Amino acid sequence: MNPTILLLICFTLFSKLGISAETPTIRLGVMTSGTLAWELAAMKNEGLLENAGFTLETVALTNQQAGKVALQAGSVDMIVSDWIWTSSMRAAGNDYTFHPYADTSGGLLVPANSPIKTLADLKGKKLGVAGGELDKNWLLLQALSQQQGIDLNSSLEKVYGAPPLLNQQLASQRIDALLTYWQFAARLEAQGYRQLLSGEDIVRQLGITESVPSLGYVFKQSWGDHYKPALQQFLKTAQAARDKLCNSDQSWQKIANLTETDDAGTQQQLRTRYCQGRVERWGEAEQKAAEKIYQMLHQLGDNKLTGKIEQLQPGTFWPSN
Secondary structure, eight states, rough: OOOHHHHHHHHHHHHHTTTTTSSSSSEEEEETSSHHHHHHHHHHHHHTTOOOOEEEEEESSHHHHHHHHHHHSSOOOOOEHHHHHHHHHHHHHHHHHEEEEEOOOOEEETTTTOOOSSGGTTTOOOEETTTOOTOOHHHHHHHHHHHTTTTHHHSSEEEEEEEEHHHHHHTTSSSSEEEEOOHHHHHHHHTTOOEEEHHHHHHHHHHOOOOOOOOEEEEEEEHHHHTHHHHHHHHHHHHHHHHHHOOOOOHEEEEEGGGGGOOOHHHHHHHHHHHHHOOOOOSSHHHHHHHHHHHHHTTTTTGGTTTOOOOOOOSSSSOOO
8 A cells, every 4th residue: 555545544543533643741730849840850850751752741839739729620631649639539520540659658756855755655745737637647646546545636735737837836846746748857857856656657557567658640540541651651750760869869969959958968868758758569459558548547537538438439549550
């Protein structure tokens, strides 16, 4: 057959099927202060986006809530969020799905010389909680304390607030302990504060041995399935960028300014915690563990976090294989 005619037939067929011959574009919502910005910079610095099989378009976000709004409005194709929200959106009839990004989840910190050694020592103290009363780590910490016969919710004073403000309150001794996100915990650790429990420790002491990523890429399943090769290539590229930042001092130094600190010790602690958050396994065991965590959370906080839905919705986790 004449090559020109063959090309015309292929073009016509692709058009009827809705398939574009152009390189797919992924519109990614990104917070400028988040670690995703580190990886995007590393992708560029290391040439990982050259001949990547997709075009990456970034959309600046002010916070996670803005990302959720942008995703629902169709302004972006993908954001970083959590699987609890993803499940709730599926319960409402949306086809959002989740693929893991990181399993760092913050921690409970106290001053280095604090007499607080156990959860029981928090009785009568003032605890700062980043993220509010429905923060996942706070709910799980309550579940752990109940297993130990302690009612943290009524035995201490709670202060809710933004992480930077709570860091300042801990430094000025206006609170005795702080449960906060991993980046802010790492900054405190670099200043000598002691981590009493990490988010991973809390989950493990609740009887769950698998590492369950708290954050992931969230997108419409229909979009992910349609652009599956490009999406899988992006995920591999993102992992390669993270590995570069963790394994190469030179690559790390190129993005160190994005940590928003000039202190070498703080930068190093941020890098350490960031690299510990690499997702090493994500399979049936981890997904079943997530379901167990969900059921624990559903029993706490008067169901305000999970709503009336007792179980994770089918399809919450993207079947990438």
